[in-house]
Amino acid sequence: MSEVASTVFVVDDDDAVCRALTRLIRSAGYCVESFGSAHEFLESYPHFQGCACLVLDVGLPDINGLELQNELNALNRSLPIIFITGRGDIAMTVRAMKAGATDFLAKPVRDSELLPAIANALRVSSQALSSRIELDCIHRRMARLTPREREVLALLVEGRLNKQVAYELGVAEKTIKVHRARVMEKMEAHSLVDLVRVIDKACIPLSPGQSA
Amino acid sequence: MFSRGRFRRTSFENEPHPCHVKSSVESPDGVWAAGRQSRNDERFGATLDLLPLAILVANPQGKILFANAAAEKLFGYSREELCGVVANELVPALQLNACAADSAYTDLALAGREWDSHRDLVARRRDGTEFPAEVTINPVSWENEACALTIVIDRTERYELLRNRQQLAHLTRVSTLGELAGSLAHELNQPLTAILSNAQAAQRFLATEPVNLVEVREILHDLVEDNHRASEVIRKIRALVKKGELEAAPLSIASVIRDVTLLVHSDAIVRGIRVRVAVTPDLPPVHGDKVQLQQVVLNLLLNAFDALESCPALNREVAIEVTPEGGDSIRVAVRDGGTGLAGHTLSKLFLPFFTSKRDGLGLGLSISRSIVEMHGGRIWAQNNEDRGATFYFTLPTGARAERSFPRGQP
Numbered sequence: 090m091s092e093v094a095s096t097v098f099v100v101d102d103d104d105a106v107c108r109a110l111t112r113l114i115r116s117a118g119y120c121v122e123s124f125g126s127a128h129e130f131l132e133s134y135p136h137f138q139g140c141a142c143l144v145l146d147v148g149l150p151d152i153n154g155l156e157l158q159n160e161l162n163a164l165n166r167s168l169p170i171i172f173i174t175g176r177g178d179i180a181m182t183v184r185a186m187k188a189g190a191t192d193f194l195a196k197p198v199r200d201s202e203l204l205p206a207i208a209n210a211l212r213v214s215s216q217a218l219s220s221r222i223e224l225d226c227i228h229r230r231m232a233r234l235t236p237r238e239r240e241v242l243a244l245l246v247e248g249r250l251n252k253q254v255a256y257e258l259g260v261a262e263k264t265i266k267v268h269r270a271r272v273m274e275k276m277e278a279h280s281l282v283d284l285v286r287v288i289d290k291a292c293i294p295l296s297p298g299q300s301a
Numbered sequence: 302m303f304s305r306g307r308f309r310r311t312s313f314e315n316e317p318h319p320c321h322v323k324s325s326v327e328s329p330d331g332v333w334a335a336g337r338q339s340r341n342d343e344r345f346g347a348t349l350d351l352l353p354l355a356i357l358v359a360n361p362q363g364k365i366l367f368a369n370a371a372a373e374k375l376f377g378y379s380r381e382e383l384c385g386v387v388a389n390e391l392v393p394a395l396q397l398n399a400c401a402a403d404s405a406y407t408d409l410a411l412a413g414r415e416w417d418s419h420r421d422l423v424a425r426r427r428d429g430t431e432f433p434a435e436v437t438i439n440p441v442s443w444e445n446e447a448c449a450l451t452i453v454i455d456r457t458e459r460y461e462l463l464r465n466r467q468q469l470a471h472l473t474r475v476s477t478l479g480e481l482a483g484s485l486a487h488e489l490n491q492p493l494t495a496i497l498s499n500a501q502a503a504q505r506f507l508a509t510e511p512v513n514l515v516e517v518r519e520i521l522h523d524l525v526e527d528n529h530r531a532s533e534v535i536r537k538i539r540a541l542v543k544k545g546e547l548e549a550a551p552l553s554i555a556s557v558i559r560d561v562t563l564l565v566h567s568d569a570i571v572r573g574i575r576v577r578v579a580v581t582p583d584l585p586p587v588h589g590d591k592v593q594l595q596q597v598v599l600n601l602l603l604n605a606f607d608a609l610e611s612c613p614a615l616n617r618e619v620a621i622e623v624t625p626e627g628g629d630s631i632r633v634a635v636r637d638g639g640t641g642l643a644g645h646t647l648s649k650l651f652l653p654f655f656t657s658k659r660d661g662l663g664l665g666l667s668i669s670r671s672i673v674e675m676h677g678g679r680i681w682a683q684n685n686e687d688r689g690a691t692f693y694f695t696l697p698t699g700a701r702a703e704r705s706f707p708r709g710q711p
Contacts, residue, residue, distance in 0.1 A: 105491070105495040106494050108495070108523065109494070109495040109496075109497075109498035109499040110494075112498065113501055115502070116505035116516075117505065148567070149570075150575075175486075175487045176483060176486075176571075196491070196494040197494035198494065199501070200498075203498075
C-alpha cells in the first residue's frame with residue numbers, strides 16, 4: 090500500500106500531549122498534522138485528499154470527540170479514527186466503536202499500542218481509498234454506455250444467453266452480439282465473469298428487462 | 302462588660318473616675334498621701350475582686366503585687382502564693398517588666414491613645430497545664446509606682462471552637478476533593494501521557510542514524526516541563542488536603558483563583574462548562590490563609606458548575622471577576638448562567654446544613670462564610686438580571702487586611 094503519502098492527524102486540546110503524540114508518531118516515520126481543537130481540524134480536513142487516519146482525544150472542549158466522529162461520518166469521508174481518552178467508560182467505547190472507530194486507547198498510551206493501531210487504521214484508509222478509486226473508474230466506464238447497452242448489460246450479468254436477451258429486447262441476436270462486444274469493450278472486461286465481478290463490486294442498481 | 306481602658310489614666314490627679322487610684326507624687330504631705338494611697342489601693346483591690354475576670358497587678362520588675370479572686374481561681378494559686386511571684390511564671394511569654402518600665406508606655410497613656418496591649422499567649426496553671434489566654438495590659442498606679450494591670454481571659458473555649466471549625470473546613474475540603482477525584486486523576490494523567498509519548502519518541506529518535514539531536518533536546522525540555530506540571534497538580538492537591546494551622550501571609554487573589562481553576566479544569570470540560578476569569582491587573586495583595594481562600598473559591602466554583610447542570614450547552618459558562626471595591630478591598634464575583642436561586646432560599650444560603658442539592662451536606666457555604674468573615678470580608682449572593690446567580694465575597698487589602706486576620710491563634 091502507498092504508505093508514503095499517508096498522513097496522521099492528531100487532535101488534542103492539551104498542548105503538551107498534542108506535541109508529545111505528534112513527536113511519537115513522527116518518530117515512526119509518518120507525516121503528522123496536529124490540531125488543538127475539533128474546529129481547526131474540521132476547517133482543514135475537507136481539503137485533504139489521500140490516505141489518512143485521525144488520533145482523536147475524546148474530551149475536547151469545543152466539540153466532543155464522539156460528536157466530531159458523527160460530523161465526519163456526515164461528511165461521508167471515511168476517516169479511520171483512533172480514540173484516546175483519559176477516562177473512557179464502556180458506554181463511550183461502545184458508542185465510538187459502533188460509529189466506526191478503529192481503536193479506543195487509554196491515556197497514557199504506549200507506542201506499542203498506538204503505532205500498530207495507526208498502521209492498522211492507515212491500512213483501512215488505504216483500502217478504502219483504492220476501492221473508491223476503483224469505483225470511480227467503474228462509474229466512469231458505465232457512463233460511456235448507451236441506454237440500450239445498459240439494458241443488454243443488465244440482462245447479461247443476470248446470466249441470460251444472447252438468444253434470450255435478443256428475445257427479451259425484441260431484436261435480432263446478431264444485433265445483441267454487436268451490443269455485447271461494445272459493452273465488453275467499454276467496460277474493459279475480458280470475459281463475462283470479469284464483467285459480472287466489476288458490476289458486483291460497484292453495486293450498481295441495474296433494471297433488467299426494461300425494454301422500450 | 303469590663304472596658305479595658307477604665308483604669309488606664311491613673312496619673313491624672315484631677316480626672317474624676319470611679320475606682321480611681323490616685324497618685325500622690327505631687328502631694329506636699331507625703332505621709333498623709335501615702336496613707337490615702339494605700340487606702341485607695343485597698344478600695345481599688347476590693348473592686349477588682351468583684352470582677353469576674355482574672356486580674357493581676359505587677360510592678361515594673363514583673364513582680365505581682367495584687368491578684369484578685371478570679372485570678373486565684375483561674376491559676377489555682379492562693380492570693381498569698383501569687384503575691385511576690387514574677388508574672389512570667391503564670392504567662393511565660395509576657396513581657397511585663399519591659400512594658401511597664403517603658404516610658405513610651407506612660408506617654409501613650411497620657412496621650413490617651415489606644416495602647417495595643419491585647420495579646421494571645423499561653424498561660425500556665427498551678428498544676429502545670431497550659432491554656433490559651435487573651436492578655437490585656439493597662440498602666441495603673443499602685444503603691445505609688447507605675448504598675449501594669451494585667452487581665453487574663455481564658456480562651457480555651459474559643460480556641461476549641463476555632464479548631465473545630467478548622468477541622469470541619471478541612472473535612473469539607475477533603476470531601477470536595479473526593480468528588481473531584483476523577484478530574485484530578487485526569488489532570489495528572491495528561492502530563493503522564495505527554496511524558497510517556499515524549500520518552501518513547503526520544504528512544505526512537507536515538508535509535509535512528511543520524512540521531513536528530515534537535516528533536517531530542519526539545520523532548521528533554523518538554524519532559525522537564527511535563528514533570529513540573531504533574532508535580533504542581535500534586536502540590537495543589539496536597540495543599541488542600543493538608544491539615545495545618547492557619548497561615549497568614551500576603552496573597553495574590555489571582556494566584557488563588559488560578560490554582561483552583563487548574564484543579565477543576567477537566568471537571569469543567571467533562572461537564573461542558575467554560576470558565577472565564579477576569580482579574581483587574583495590579584490589585585493589592587490580600588492577607589490570609591491561601592488554602593482556606595482556595596476552599597472558598599473552589600466551593601463557589603463547584604456550586605456554579607452544579608447550577609449549570611440542566612442548562613443548554615450554549616449557556617454553560619462561569620465567569621469569575623475580581624475588581625477593586627472601595628479603597629481598601631477587593632471583590633470576587635462568581636457568576637453562573639444557571640437557573641438562579643429561589644427567593645426563599647436567599648436568606649438561608651449561608652446557614653449550616655441548608656442545602657438545595659439532593660446529596661449536599663449544606664456545609665460548603667456556611668464554611669465559606671466563616672472563612673471570609675474570619676478574613677475580615679463579607680459574602681453574599683444575588684440573582685442576576687438575565688439568568689443565573691452571582692456569589693460575591695470581599696476581602697480587605699493593605700493595612701486593614703493585616704489587622705482583620707484572626708487573632709486567637711495560640
